[in-house]
Amino acid sequence: MRLSGGVETALHCCVVLTAAAEPVPAARLAELHGVSATYLAKQLQALSRARLVQSVQGKAGGYVLTRPPEEIKVLDVVEAVDGAAPTFVCTEIRQRGPLAAPPEACAAPCAIKRTMIAADQAWRAVLREVSVADLARMVGQGYDTDVMGSVGAWLAAGA
Amino acid sequence: MRLSGGVETALHCCVVLTAAAEPVPAARLAELHGVSATYLAKQLQALSRARLVQSVQGKAGGYVLTRPPEEIKVLDVVEAVDGAAPTFVCTEIRQRGPLAAPPEACAAPCAIKRTMIAADQAWRAVLREVSVADLARMVGQGYDTDVMGSVGAWLAAGA
Ligand code: FES
Ligand code: FES
Numbered sequence: 001m002r003l004s005g006g007v008e009t010a011l012h013c014c015v016v017l018t019a020a021a022e023p024v025p026a027a028r029l030a031e032l033h034g035v036s037a038t039y040l041a042k043q044l045q046a047l048s049r050a051r052l053v054q055s056v057q058g059k060a061g062g063y064v065l066t067r068p069p070e071e072i073k074v075l076d077v078v079e080a081v082d083g084a085a086p087t088f089v090c091t092e093i094r095q096r097g098p099l100a101a102p103p104e105a106c107a108a109p110c111a112i113k114r115t116m117i118a119a120d121q122a123w124r125a126v127l128r129e130v131s132v133a134d135l136a137r138m139v140g141q142g143y144d145t146d147v148m149g150s151v152g153a154w155l156a157a158g159a
Numbered sequence: 160m161r162l163s164g165g166v167e168t169a170l171h172c173c174v175v176l177t178a179a180a181e182p183v184p185a186a187r188l189a190e191l192h193g194v195s196a197t198y199l200a201k202q203l204q205a206l207s208r209a210r211l212v213q214s215v216q217g218k219a220g221g222y223v224l225t226r227p228p229e230e231i232k233v234l235d236v237v238e239a240v241d242g243a244a245p246t247f248v249c250t251e252i253r254q255r256g257p258l259a260a261p262p263e264a265c266a267a268p269c270a271i272k273r274t275m276i277a278a279d280q281a282w283r284a285v286l287r288e289v290s291v292a293d294l295a296r297m298v299g300q301g302y303d304t305d306v307m308g309s310v311g312a313w314l315a316a317g318a
Contacts, residue, residue: 001160001161001162001163001241001242001246002160002244002245002246002247002248003160003246003247003248003275004160005248005250007247007275008247008248008249008250008252008271008272009252011271012252012253012271015271031256031257032256032257032258033252033255033256034252034255034256034259035252035255074271074274074275074278082160083160085161086161087160087161087162087282088161088162088166088167089161089162089164089167090167091164091167093167093168093171093192093193093194094171096192096193096194097190097191097192097193098190098191098313099191099306099309099310099313100193101302101306105302105303105304108301110298110301111293111294111297111298111301112167112170112171112174112233112294112298113167114297115233115285115286115289115294116162116166116233116286118285119233119282119283119285119286120282122281122282122284122285123246123278123279123281123282124278125281126274126277126278126281127274127275127278130274134270135270135271135274138270138273139269139270139271142267142269142270143260143264144264145264147258147260150258151258154257154258
């Protein structure tokens with residue numbers, strides 16, 4: 001079970017957007033991350049569809065976060081890029097075969113499904129606890145240099 | 160991000176094997192679950208490779224669990240069927256582009272990777288807390304009828 005590769009790029013983009021004073025063109029985001037414009041466009045599209053970023057038209061156009069980074073959870077970004085479907089799909093295998101459980105006995109999920117759902121929820125809970133603002137703060141503390149400041153300056157220089 | 164469909168079948172098989180007094184032929188397990196022999200063989204192979212089940216040869220041959228069901232965790236079965244690779248893969252995107260972090264600054268994972276790893280670990284922790292014996296007990300309590308007893312009787316009748 002593996003998340004789509006776009007999750008890493010999308011999360012890094014959201015963190016970068018917190019450092020921008022002005023809308024950031026998609027081409028600048030692609031350049032900054034050393035990925036192709038096409039690849040980046042795909043992730044921005046997913047983020048736009050989920051209304052986490054929006055594109056601002058005009059001469060100084062580009063992408064901005066649609067709300068304060070405190071209000072964008074890591075889970076929002078993960079689900080925007082990778083989908084929000086549950087990680088475990090139960091096909092009600094207990095209702096098949098010679099000892100099939102009758103449908104009326106299957107109102108509640110079976111113990112196996114319950115366990116798998118609990119694990120899925122634990123995973124989502126961690127991702128819901130951390131916001132893009134938290135990530136930006138942690139990234140800012142993780143290096144000797146002022147990374148977020150450098151990113152902001154680089155973005156401003158290109159504007 | 161979705162687990163392979165075989166996880167449901169494999170977990171149900173392990174629970175069923177706790178009810179068996181004798182080794183259970185693969186064909187009986189397929190019949191009980193209403194799935195094709197080929198599909199079931201694939202899951203049993205994965206469980207065998209992970210040494211969770213083994214096939215006993217001979218006239219009364221078939222599959223048995225290799226250890227007490229208390230000692231087989233749901234996570235063991237999930238990883239046997241779906242693989243044990245991490246759900247999030249970091250490509251060190253921070254080391255690309257014009258502001259690339261120098262490798263020597265990247266000994267520790269970035270804040271984004273740390274968050275994704277924490278979520279992965281929370282998911283695995285839930286699956287490690289529940290054993291196949293727990294599942295069998297919970298399945299036994301989930302229905303009005305004695306499901307595990309019926310399974311045991313059905314398996315014995317076919318032996
Ligand atoms: S019937 Fe689907 S997990 Fe048990
Ligand atoms: S560099 Fe890979 S998640 Fe940040």
